[in-house]
Amino acid sequence: MPADAPSGAEPPSAGASIWKSTMSQADRIADNNVLRGEWRQLGRLALESVGTGLFVSLVLALAVFVISFEARAAGSDDPGQGTLLLRDEGGGRTAAPLLSTEVHMDVSGMVARVQVSQRFANPTALWREGVYVFPLPDKAAVDHLTMHIGERVIEGQIKERAEARRTYEAAKAEGRKTTLVEQERPNMFTTSVANIGPNEEIVVALEYEETLRYGEGAFRLRFPLAITPRYIPGAAIAAPSEGSGWSPPTTQVPDADRITPPFVPSREEFVNPVTISIDLNAGFPLAKVASTYHDVDVEERPGNRYRVTLADGRVPAARDFELMFVPDVGTAPGAALFTETKGGKTYALLMALPPTAPEVSAAHLPREITYIIDTSGSMEGVSIAQARDALAMALERLQAGDRFNVIEFNSTSTPLFSAPMPVDAATLARAKQFVGALRARGGTEMLPALKIALAGQPESSMVRQVVFLTDGAVGNEDEILRLLHDKLGDRRLFTIGIGPSPNTFFLTKAAQFGRGTFTFIGDVREVRQKMTALFRKLESPALTNIAVDWPGGVDAWPRLVPDLYAGEPVVVTAQFPAGTLQGNVLISGTRAGGAWQSLLPINGGATEAGVSVLWARAKIDALMDAGRQGAPEQDIRNAVLDVALTHHLVSKYTSLVAVDVTPTKPAGVDTLKSALPGHVPEGLTGFDQLPRTATPAALAMLVGLLLMFAAALLAYFNRNRRANAPQGI
Amino acid sequence: MGTVAADRGGSFGRSGHESRNWMRASPPGIAFRCRPAESSPIGSDARARRERATRFRRARFLAAILLLAGAGLACFGGGLYIHAKAGLAQVLLHAAWAKTQDSGLPAKPWPWADMHPVARLIAPAQDADLLVLSGASGRTLAFGPGHLSGSAIPGDPGNSVITAHRDTHFRFLQRLAAGDTLMVEGRNGARRHFHVLRTYVADYRALNIPRDTLQPTLTLVTCYPFDAINPGGPLRYVVVAEAT
Numbered sequence: 001m002p003a004d005a006p007s008g009a010e011p012p013s014a015g016a017s018i019w020k021s022t023m024s025q026a027d028r029i030a031d032n033n034v035l036r037g038e039w040r041q042l043g044r045l046a047l048e049s050v051g052t053g054l055f056v057s058l059v060l061a062l063a064v065f066v067i068s069f070e071a072r073a074a075g076s077d078d079p080g081q082g083t084l085l086l087r088d089e090g091g092g093r094t095a096a097p098l099l100s101t102e103v104h105m106d107v108s109g110m111v112a113r114v115q116v117s118q119r120f121a122n123p124t125a126l127w128r129e130g131v132y133v134f135p136l137p138d139k140a141a142v143d144h145l146t147m148h149i150g151e152r153v154i155e156g157q158i159k160e161r162a163e164a165r166r167t168y169e170a171a172k173a174e175g176r177k178t179t180l181v182e183q184e185r186p187n188m189f190t191t192s193v194a195n196i197g198p199n200e201e202i203v204v205a206l207e208y209e210e211t212l213r214y215g216e217g218a219f220r221l222r223f224p225l226a227i228t229p230r231y232i233p234g235a236a237i238a239a240p241s242e243g244s245g246w247s248p249p250t251t252q253v254p255d256a257d258r259i260t261p262p263f264v265p266s267r268e269e270f271v272n273p274v275t276i277s278i279d280l281n282a283g284f285p286l287a288k289v290a291s292t293y294h295d296v297d298v299e300e301r302p303g304n305r306y307r308v309t310l311a312d313g314r315v316p317a318a319r320d321f322e323l324m325f326v327p328d329v330g331t332a333p334g335a336a337l338f339t340e341t342k343g344g345k346t347y348a349l350l351m352a353l354p355p356t357a358p359e360v361s362a363a364h365l366p367r368e369i370t371y372i373i374d375t376s377g378s379m380e381g382v383s384i385a386q387a388r389d390a391l392a393m394a395l396e397r398l399q400a401g402d403r404f405n406v407i408e409f410n411s412t413s414t415p416l417f418s419a420p421m422p423v424d425a426a427t428l429a430r431a432k433q434f435v436g437a438l439r440a441r442g443g444t445e446m447l448p449a450l451k452i453a454l455a456g457q458p459e460s461s462m463v464r465q466v467v468f469l470t471d472g473a474v475g476n477e478d479e480i481l482r483l484l485h486d487k488l489g490d491r492r493l494f495t496i497g498i499g500p501s502p503n504t505f506f507l508t509k510a511a512q513f514g515r516g517t518f519t520f521i522g523d524v525r526e527v528r529q530k531m532t533a534l535f536r537k538l539e540s541p542a543l544t545n546i547a548v549d550w551p552g553g554v555d556a557w558p559r560l561v562p563d564l565y566a567g568e569p570v571v572v573t574a575q576f577p578a579g580t581l582q583g584n585v586l587i588s589g590t591r592a593g594g595a596w597q598s599l600l601p602i603n604g605g606a607t608e609a610g611v612s613v614l615w616a617r618a619k620i621d622a623l624m625d626a627g628r629q630g631a632p633e634q635d636i637r638n639a640v641l642d643v644a645l646t647h648h649l650v651s652k653y654t655s656l657v658a659v660d661v662t663p664t665k666p667a668g669v670d671t672l673k674s675a676l677p678g679h680v681p682e683g684l685t686g687f688d689q690l691p692r693t694a695t696p697a698a699l700a701m702l703v704g705l706l707l708m709f710a711a712a713l714l715a716y717f718n719r720n721r722r723a724n725a726p727q728g729i
Numbered sequence: 730m731g732t733v734a735a736d737r738g739g740s741f742g743r744s745g746h747e748s749r750n751w752m753r754a755s756p757p758g759i760a761f762r763c764r765p766a767e768s769s770p771i772g773s774d775a776r777a778r779r780e781r782a783t784r785f786r787r788a789r790f791l792a793a794i795l796l797l798a799g800a801g802l803a804c805f806g807g808g809l810y811i812h813a814k815a816g817l818a819q820v821l822l823h824a825a826w827a828k829t830q831d832s833g834l835p836a837k838p839w840p841w842a843d844m845h846p847v848a849r850l851i852a853p854a855q856d857a858d859l860l861v862l863s864g865a866s867g868r869t870l871a872f873g874p875g876h877l878s879g880s881a882i883p884g885d886p887g888n889s890v891i892t893a894h895r896d897t898h899f900r901f902l903q904r905l906a907a908g909d910t911l912m913v914e915g916r917n918g919a920r921r922h923f924h925v926l927r928t929y930v931a932d933y934r935a936l937n938i939p940r941d942t943l944q945p946t947l948t949l950v951t952c953y954p955f956d957a958i959n960p961g962g963p964l965r966y967v968v969v970a971e972a973t
Contacts, residue, residue: 441881
């Protein structure tokens with residue numbers, strides 16, 4: 001009897017029986033009513049199944065959640081989603097200090113003053129030290145440091161490098177908050193911040209001065225945001241190591257431990273979100289203001305002023321930023337002079353644009369051109385694709401009468417031909433096949449490849465050019481520059497920087513040593529435009545033997561002005577004894593046999609703060625070059641120290657250090673040191689492309705078992721119900 | 730202290746009491762709902778309708794059970810399939826590897842394969858004999874350990890990075906310890922011996938695997954912990970071995 005139905009019977013079906021019994025009582029109800037009833041039952045069934053389904057899913061979801069939560073809890077002491085865990089010396093894992101960066105640029109005329117504020121926040125209950133290795137433009141003159149602790153601001157002092165380090169270590173040991181900024185390479189710096197208290201934050205604000213780059217009719221200002229992990233050649237040496245990099249010092253790169261910061265993939269949540277804002281005052285009307293690789297909002301203000309901000313607000317520090325602006329036709333001056341008087345001296349920055357060369361001469365000079373292409377692991381991803389495209393275009397451009405060769409290098413060097421070959425259909429076909437098959441992997445042994453390219457006679461009757469496509473991600477820059485200086489002969493070296501964040505210091509320096517130019521290709525869409533511009537330079541004569549004659553008593557840098565190609569200006573800085581800012585400066589040079597000269601009066605220059613710093617930075621740069629070319633290190637060091645300490649500049653031999661007055665860390669408490677990682681540049685896949693290494697098999701099987709168990713339960717109850725249903729009906 | 734404990738005990742007791750009430754309340758409810766059916770007159774028409782309804786109800790239950798069981802089987806089977814694929818692929822790969830060594834040309838393990846074996850990795854003491862595939866994409870890893878393109882070829886100078894799933898091919902990593910032996914067989918059949926230097930666990934976002942080493946080095950990476958159900962998770966288990 002239904003009344004005896006077990007209490008386990010499904011209540012909804014009991015509800016259905018109410019309806020049925022009502023039907024039985026009203027015996028003569030029309031058939032369509034019955035039909036409607038069936039439909040209603042069907043509807044109810046649908047609802048019930050959906051309900052049951054939802055219930056089962058909820059239970060399963062809960063089960064999965066509980067299980068996975070337990071798995072996570074068992075697997076790590078993860079303090080929360082999105083927190084980066086660092087392995088410490090004891091083998092434990094601690095949340096890394098959180099870092100974010102704000103960049104503000106004031107661009108005035110040809111000069112940019114940039115403030116970089118790095119915010120270090122400590123989310124843990126420990127006392128922390130953060131060490132962050134980061135990139136800056138290769139010509140940046142870092143001259144100011146402040147450490148912000150809440151409302152308090154502590155000024156940084158310039159000191160000789162070892163002394164600055166001692167000051168920092170002493171302050172750290174005494175429990176004071178302290179910051180140290182050191183230069184590892186002209187475009188790579190390290191900020192160390194010690195004694196960040198539990199749940200405290202410290203803001204480190206650096207400032208630098210820089211000259212804008214002009215070429216191809218546009219001004220460009222780069223701000224590098226990532227470091228492509230450097231290749232470290234040489235055998236490991238057991239040297240006392242204070243750096244926290246992933247590479248030990250080696251015979252070829254004795255400071256490798258300082259220039260190999262840890263890195264994380266760029267697709268991860270930002271480890272260092274960056275905001276950028278720019279106040280631009282060019283001083284003349286502009287036709288275009290744009291950013292090359294990031295979306296920006298450009299707001300025009302009265303008086304040819306612009307405000308540029310990132311459209312996305314915060315971006316990952318994963319690819320270089322570049323601001324580009326084009327003067328209105330005819331409004332850009334052919335020459336510009338900026339001056340500053342400081343410490344009894346007057347400093348000047350002079351920019352002069354030689355008239356553009358006549359278009360490529362009809363008579364094509366036969367050339368011998370060697371392409372060197374970097375196929376190391378750091379090029380894997382977007383970079384190798386850009387390099388292949390660029391090289392394919394370059395091959396198209398070769399003409400009968402030219403000779404050429406292609407050299408590929410990674411851990412080993414592979415030349416296409418043993419010596420440069422004449423251009424013909426057969427050699428071109430072989431070259432195209434060779435280039436098409438290039439894949440990126442392995443190390444970056446640059447020296448052997450350059451030795452092959454620079455073998456043979458130092459002089460030749462042909463125009464000889466070497467085009468070098470690379471991201472420059474090596475640690476032994478100076479060693480390679482020395483080789484270029486010694487072996488180049490009459491060849492010219494043109495570098496093409498490939499990828500989202502190439503080593504611009506190495507690439508511009510190599511081009512300077514090679515009397516060529518540096519072309520930057522940051523995106524595969526730029527290949528055609530940038531390569532076309534480079535071909536113009538390769539095929540038109542350069543302005544050489546450039547001399548800048550100043551009045552007597554003037555100390556001008558650089559002393560040797562590099563050769564110029566179409567559309568490039570002469571940029572020089574000078575120091576005048578007090579009150580002698582007068583007279584004329586004569587700039588002269590030769591191009592394709594003809595002479596060019598220009599006489600500029602030294603007056604009417606706009607006053608611009610920071611010109612003195614640019615002069616000091618140019619002088620340091622020239623001194624360091626002399627060192628790379630073989631001048632004794634001790635002489636160079638003394639000369640650099642003199643300039644850097646006077647002008648408050650960070651250099652290879654000087655650092656900025658800021659120390660809080662009173663100790664805040666309790667005595668006897670340790671400070672935990674963490675090396676903060678940077679992003680691998682966006683699009684590079686040769687580094688951390690570690691796939692997911694667990695299958696969902698166990699999870700699938702568990703869910704499957706649970707579902708089957710649910711089915712079995714249901715079957716059991718159904719059987720019970722049927723057993724208890726009225727028999728014989 | 731005592732008061733707080735008493736308060737807690739009290740509230741616990743109350744909720745228990747309520748739940749007992751609720752349990753007791755349920756059965757009468759059902760009985761009430763069933764009562765009208767009992768009092769209904771039973772005609773032949775009504776009986777037919779009832780029979781139809783019963784059949785309907787049974788079909789409904791059967792459908793629900795079959796659906797649940799089917800979904801369960803599918804899920805379970807899917808899990809088994811992952812393991813079966815991983816195992817079977819290695820058998821086919823070993824055949825392809827033998828062919829590659831005979832002919833000297835890369836042989837595909839199955840006609841539509843878009844990868845080829847680059848090396849054979851053997852852990853004698855752990856009874857693992859695996860063919861390492863070119864590329865470390867998720868698709869490759871279903872069939873075997875994947876060699877990270879961009880890292881050195883296993884056995885060559887430099888660091889060779891190989892990844893595989895913790896629950897299939899690289900399950901044996903948990904049994905590797907410093908000093909254990911690994912062997913790598915190249916395409917030419919030459920074998921190179923490696924000894925495990927160390928093993929460690931790290932957050933993969935803070936994992937810095939050197940790109941280049943002077944000695945031929947193997948870096949084997951898999952997910953950690955080995956027995957976690959959840960396939961996500963940030964930890965990786967790393968084994969570093971150097972050529973002897």
